[in-house]
Amino acid sequence: GESVGLHLPTLSVQEGDNSIINCAYSNSASDYFIWYKQESGKGPQFIIDIRSNMDKRQGQRVTVLLNKTVKHLSLQIAATQPGDSAVYFCAEIHRGESGGYQKVTFGIGTKLQVIP
Amino acid sequence: EPEVTQTPSHQVTQMGQEVILRCVPISNHLYFYWYRQILGQKVEFLVSFYNNEISEKSEIFDDQFSVERPDGSNFTLKIRSTKLEDSAMYFCASKRSGGAANTGELFFGEGSRLTVL
Numbered sequence: 001g002e003s004v005g006l007h008l009p010t011l012s013v014q015e016g017d018n019s020i021i022n023c024a025y026s027n028s029a030s031d032y033f034i035w036y037k038q039e040s041g042k043g044p045q046f047i048i049d050i051r052s053n054m055d056k057r058q059g060q061r062v063t064v065l066l067n068k069t070v071k072h073l074s075l076q077i078a079a080t081q082p083g084d085s086a087v088y089f090c091a092e093i094h095r096g097e098s099g100g101y102q103k104v105t106f107g108i109g110t111k112l113q114v115i116p
Numbered sequence: 117e118p119e120v121t122q123t124p125s126h127q128v129t130q131m132g133q134e135v136i137l138r139c140v141p142i143s144n145h146l147y148f149y150w151y152r153q154i155l156g157q158k159v160e161f162l163v164s165f166y167n168n169e170i171s172e173k174s175e176i177f178d179d180q181f182s183v184e185r186p187d188g189s190n191f192t193l194k195i196r197s198t199k200l201e202d203s204a205m206y207f208c209a210s211k212r213s214g215g216a217a218n219t220g221e222l223f224f225g226e227g228s229r230l231t232v233l
């Protein structure tokens with residue numbers, strides 16, 4: 001039969017409010033994490049990254065928090081704007097079998113809808 | 117701003133046909149990747165390529181798939197005999213460096229949508 005796509009979690013926020021998008025990662029050996037933004041019909045776009053020896057990193061309007069104890073990553077967007085509407089993926093980086101930092105594994109994604 | 121470019125943007129093909137998706141990575145990048153995204157699902161790793169050889173591949177990347185860097189600028193993904201379930205958006209990505217100093221930042225192309233009928 002026809003396969004059904006995953007139902008993406010959706011977060012709706014009012015323009016100007018802060019958004020928090022959460023992600024649980026799977027591999028405790030992952031030592032590098034990235035948040036990507038994907039607008040409809042486009043490729044993933046890098047937002048911010050964090051190494052496993054950090055628990056917080058700030059960018060412009062965005063903050064990533066890492067909790068390795070519970071394998072949880074979050075992305076905070078301050079003063080959310082309509083242009084922030086997109087699907088947000090977390091990605092974990094870990095060594096592939098070849099030993100290099102080459103394998104990126106994406107999470108399911110969360111759809112952020114900004115209400116004007 | 118340098119970018120990864122992909123062609124075609126959309127390809128429709130009959131089941132069993134061969135398809136070649138093309139990518140031009142950013143010029144000073146050394147690591148190249150193909151990912152796919154089935155409609156409504158997450159982005160899935162297919163293969164990574166470095167120094168003219170495959171460095172990593174997923175279980176999705178079976179014998180029907182191959183990659184090539186024929187001329188130093190293009191990076192292609194070939195599907196020899198397409199199946200219905202190959203219908204997806206295929207993303208090419210490139211990265212400047214790898215190893216311990218890796219920033220991890222992949223630059224993605226806009227994707228090639230493959231529809232298999």
